Amino acid sequence: xxCTTIGKTSMILAMASGEDLxxxxxxxxxxxxxxxxxxxxxxxxxxxxxxxETAAINEGLISKKYxxxxxxxxxxxxxxxxxxxxxxELGTILRTVGxxxxxxxxxxxxxxxxxxxxxxxxxxxxxxxxxxxxxxEVVGLGINHI
Amino acid sequence: xxCTTIGKTSMILAMASGEDLxxxxxxxxxxxxxxxxxxxxxxxxxxxxxxxETAAINEGLISKKYxxxxxxxxxxxxxxxxxxxxxxELGTILRTVGxxxxxxxxxxxxxxxxxxxxxxxxxxxxxxxxxxxxxxEVVGLGINHI
Amino acid sequence: xxCTTIGKTSMILAMASGEDLxxxxxxxxxxxxxxxxxxxxxxxxxxxxxxxETAAINEGLISKKYxxxxxxxxxxxxxxxxxxxxxxELGTILRTVGxxxxxxxxxxxxxxxxxxxxxxxxxxxxxxxxxxxxxxEVVGLGINHI
Amino acid sequence: xxCTTIGKTSMILAMASGEDLxxxxxxxxxxxxxxxxxxxxxxxxxxxxxxxETAAINEGLISKKYxxxxxxxxxxxxxxxxxxxxxxELGTILRTVGxxxxxxxxxxxxxxxxxxxxxxxxxxxxxxxxxxxxxxEVVGLGINHI
Amino acid sequence: xxCTTIGKTSMILAMASGEDLxxxxxxxxxxxxxxxxxxxxxxxxxxxxxxxETAAINEGLISKKYxxxxxxxxxxxxxxxxxxxxxxELGTILRTVGxxxxxxxxxxxxxxxxxxxxxxxxxxxxxxxxxxxxxxEVVGLGINHI
Amino acid sequence: xxCTTIGKTSMILAMASGEDLxxxxxxxxxxxxxxxxxxxxxxxxxxxxxxxETAAINEGLISKKYxxxxxxxxxxxxxxxxxxxxxxELGTILRTVGxxxxxxxxxxxxxxxxxxxxxxxxxxxxxxxxxxxxxxEVVGLGINHI
Numbered sequence: 001x002x003c004t005t006i007g008k009t010s011m012i013l014a015m016a017s018g019e020d021l022x023x024x025x026x027x028x029x030x031x032x033x034x035x036x037x038x039x040x041x042x043x044x045x046x047x048x049x050x051x052x053e054t055a056a057i058n059e060g061l062i063s064k065k066y067x068x069x070x071x072x073x074x075x076x077x078x079x080x081x082x083x084x085x086x087x088x089e090l091g092t093i094l095r096t097v098g099x100x101x102x103x104x105x106x107x108x109x110x111x112x113x114x115x116x117x118x119x120x121x122x123x124x125x126x127x128x129x130x131x132x133x134x135x136x137e138v139v140g141l142g143i144n145h146i
Numbered sequence: 147x148x149c150t151t152i153g154k155t156s157m158i159l160a161m162a163s164g165e166d167l168x169x170x171x172x173x174x175x176x177x178x179x180x181x182x183x184x185x186x187x188x189x190x191x192x193x194x195x196x197x198x199e200t201a202a203i204n205e206g207l208i209s210k211k212y213x214x215x216x217x218x219x220x221x222x223x224x225x226x227x228x229x230x231x232x233x234x235e236l237g238t239i240l241r242t243v244g245x246x247x248x249x250x251x252x253x254x255x256x257x258x259x260x261x262x263x264x265x266x267x268x269x270x271x272x273x274x275x276x277x278x279x280x281x282x283e284v285v286g287l288g289i290n291h292i
Numbered sequence: 293x294x295c296t297t298i299g300k301t302s303m304i305l306a307m308a309s310g311e312d313l314x315x316x317x318x319x320x321x322x323x324x325x326x327x328x329x330x331x332x333x334x335x336x337x338x339x340x341x342x343x344x345e346t347a348a349i350n351e352g353l354i355s356k357k358y359x360x361x362x363x364x365x366x367x368x369x370x371x372x373x374x375x376x377x378x379x380x381e382l383g384t385i386l387r388t389v390g391x392x393x394x395x396x397x398x399x400x401x402x403x404x405x406x407x408x409x410x411x412x413x414x415x416x417x418x419x420x421x422x423x424x425x426x427x428x429e430v431v432g433l434g435i436n437h438i
Numbered sequence: 439x440x441c442t443t444i445g446k447t448s449m450i451l452a453m454a455s456g457e458d459l460x461x462x463x464x465x466x467x468x469x470x471x472x473x474x475x476x477x478x479x480x481x482x483x484x485x486x487x488x489x490x491e492t493a494a495i496n497e498g499l500i501s502k503k504y505x506x507x508x509x510x511x512x513x514x515x516x517x518x519x520x521x522x523x524x525x526x527e528l529g530t531i532l533r534t535v536g537x538x539x540x541x542x543x544x545x546x547x548x549x550x551x552x553x554x555x556x557x558x559x560x561x562x563x564x565x566x567x568x569x570x571x572x573x574x575e576v577v578g579l580g581i582n583h584i
Numbered sequence: 585x586x587c588t589t590i591g592k593t594s595m596i597l598a599m600a601s602g603e604d605l606x607x608x609x610x611x612x613x614x615x616x617x618x619x620x621x622x623x624x625x626x627x628x629x630x631x632x633x634x635x636x637e638t639a640a641i642n643e644g645l646i647s648k649k650y651x652x653x654x655x656x657x658x659x660x661x662x663x664x665x666x667x668x669x670x671x672x673e674l675g676t677i678l679r680t681v682g683x684x685x686x687x688x689x690x691x692x693x694x695x696x697x698x699x700x701x702x703x704x705x706x707x708x709x710x711x712x713x714x715x716x717x718x719x720x721e722v723v724g725l726g727i728n729h730i
Numbered sequence: 731x732x733c734t735t736i737g738k739t740s741m742i743l744a745m746a747s748g749e750d751l752x753x754x755x756x757x758x759x760x761x762x763x764x765x766x767x768x769x770x771x772x773x774x775x776x777x778x779x780x781x782x783e784t785a786a787i788n789e790g791l792i793s794k795k796y797x798x799x800x801x802x803x804x805x806x807x808x809x810x811x812x813x814x815x816x817x818x819e820l821g822t823i824l825r826t827v828g829x830x831x832x833x834x835x836x837x838x839x840x841x842x843x844x845x846x847x848x849x850x851x852x853x854x855x856x857x858x859x860x861x862x863x864x865x866x867e868v869v870g871l872g873i874n875h876i
Contacts, residue, residue, distance in 0.1 A: 008283060015154050239776060337819075430581075435574045525816075585746050666870060
């Protein structure tokens with residue numbers, strides 16, 4: 001699959017593994033996307049927000065300027081809506097989530113320059129009861145201008 | 147990427163194109179997933195629900211029994227939350243969406259028999275103002291037991 | 293069942309029929325509850341709001357004073373949340389509802405005077421796809437001070 | 439009142455007491471509904487979910503298979519929307535709830551065989567500030583295929 | 585600005601400071617509005633609800649009667665929606681808020697007698713990450729009959 | 731009141747009238763805020779979004795670049811949450827709104843340079859039943875980086 005748009009690129013990287021992941025990562029970086037990948041599992045969203053923000057700052061995807069954090073934060077919250085599908089709650093309604101997160105910064109489409117810079121947060125993992133096996137897959141994607 | 151779980155399989159099929167799509171489709175069908183793919187663009191969710199339900203019934207993924215429609219309907223609504231990220235509204239707040247939808251029926255994980263049957267609705271496309279170019283990518287995934 | 297509290301009284305009246313309904317209605321009126329019962333089916337909430345408000349005014353349960361309408365309106369909206377269970381949408385997401393509505397005005401509990409006056413809106417009926425048989429029961433209850 | 443549909447049956451059982459409850463319970467069981475009744479009060483939904491799930495498993499209404507828990511879980515969450523009427527929050531917005539819960543498994547309508555099996559969660563109780571007397575009645579009903 | 589309507593009056597008082605505040609306060613009191621002003625900062629809404637309710641009771645704006653608390657509580661929750669803009673969450677999604685709150689009781693419009701009595705909760709302050717400087721302004725206004 | 735922060739400035743301008751408005755407008759412009767004021771009344775949010783976007787483009791507050799529209803659009807939607815207080819619905823639940831909107835572009839705080847550029851949408855007006863007099867005041871404020 002092609003890594004030419006910021007949304008598809010981030011979702012593919014969130015789902016790929018092994019050699020696939022390496023190949024797509026190289027492909028995406030050739031397209032000038034800046035990328036950061038991590039893992040977070042919790043019954044509290046605040047830990048996942050913190051993990052994503054820390055990773056993005058440490059990898060240099062965003063600076064510590066507030067407007068950059070603001071852009072990333074809202075992309076996170078939008079991605080959580082895909083994960084939660086109706087109620088932005090985890091442990092409070094007795095469910096937990098384990099996610100790979102991928103943050104991508106760059107153009108919306110590598111073929112389209114002059115469109116400003118964007119940031120995407122893609123999430124892929126499993127949500128369910130806090131019992132092994134009682135869970136199904138979930139995805140979320142938030143995209144924001146930065 | 148491997149098509150062994152119902153969520154990843156449906157999301158990959160929603161994003162792949164050309165030879166990739168053919169290859170993943172074959173892969174998924176070998177894994178005993180039953181699949182239906184379509185396209186829908188609208189400022190009204192009811193048209194997208196109708197398109198998905200019609201496709202699923204015509205392709206034989208669900209019967210006309212109410213509980214099967216009920217399962218599919220709720221998977222659709224959950225996927226819409228990923229697309230909308232907060233407000234289940236399209237034209238009413240002046241935005242429109244163009245989506246590829248993929249419906250997959252089968253086990254949660256092909257390696258896990260005895261877990262009942264599940265249905266996934268994956269959505270990938272673009273949402274934005276009703277003006278060409280003013281849009282970004284969105285994804286949604288809903289999974290339900292059937 | 294006893295009709296001594298405003299919520300239970302309104303829910304029972306929303307679900308009872310035939311002689312049961314007559315008996316509970318008499319019981320409730322002896323408890324000084326003022327009651328109004330109607331029927332509404334629609335794919336649009338605005339028609340149900342209008343039917344409830346019109347019935348309440350015609351039956352003298354509320355006056356045309358704004359604060360009385362305001363109290364009833366918010367009780368309606370709260371009851372709709374029970375009906376909708378997550379998204380305050382009907383036809384826009386391809387579902388329709390047929391409801392009996394019951395409006396009750398009086399104390400929260402007939403044994404408790406000096407607690408002010410309250411208004412309850414109870415809804416009972418069926419929600420589903422706009423196809424006969426594809427529907428299940430729904431209830432909603434909103435209670436507000438007036 | 440007649441206990442021939444799964445929704446009305448569960449709501450009546452949630453509100454009835456004393457001899458009424460015994461009579462409706464017998465009536466419902468003759469109609470082949472399987473029933474489980476319990477009590478839960480909390481400022482946290484996770485405790486109510488846990489109480490309902492534990493009761494359902496202990497009473498044999500659902501097995502430990504994930505898809506059965508998944509069906510029950512979503513019926514719970516839908517019922518909570520009726521209880522909360524807008525914000526799926528309890529203690530976090532300084533309110534508490536005391537509920538009787540009723541879980542019913544069986545057909546949607548006892549006169550309609552061949553329609554699959556359904557599960558209903560009915561809730562009836564009081565919500566309010568964590569101070570005695572500052573509360574009013576609430577109801578919730580969630581119905582799901584299983 | 586004129587303090588003749590309950591909403592504008594409460595919002596102005598929430599934003600004014602120094603001599604401006606004194607002047608608007610005098611103006612509002614001449615218009616027979618009863619007013620209470622306080623400050624609350626937290627990652628938990630329950631603390632803000634409690635601060636507002638305590639202030640309103642201590643200042644005599646509401647009595648301890650349940651219907652009066654009920655009116656104030658719902659005005660608070662409505663104001664929080666303006667503050668939160670989509671998800672009624674603070675610390676759970678890693679954000680914090682510092683607010684001035686203003687409670688005003690009186691007519692909707694001082695020129696309009698015979699319209700019943702109303703209560704407004706106005707909030708003005710800053711919301712953001714729990715790091716100094718990473719925040720922007722937020723407002724909220726809830727108005728209810730009492 | 732001082733017009734030194736983008737949120738307070740936009741809210742004051744949304745509520746002021748006559749000479750007050752002129753004075754605050756001059757004050758705000760001296761602080762290098764770029765401002766656009768308009769009026770919109772409707773039972774449909776899409777008309778209000780369109781009015782705000784058109785005004786912002788015509789007055790040169792944003793260009794036609796997608797990321798600028800994206801920033802403004804999300805500020806609008808956030809402001810609508812304050813207006814709606816729970817359900818992003820107008821005519822569909824039988825209510826209508828008349829608003830003054832104010833769009834302000836500039837720094838978050840005029841004393842703080844180097845913090846990027848922000849856009850605020852402030853709304854002030856009346857919401858209620860589509861009958862004269864049955865309405866109360868509402869406010870909303872959305873702030874976004876641009």
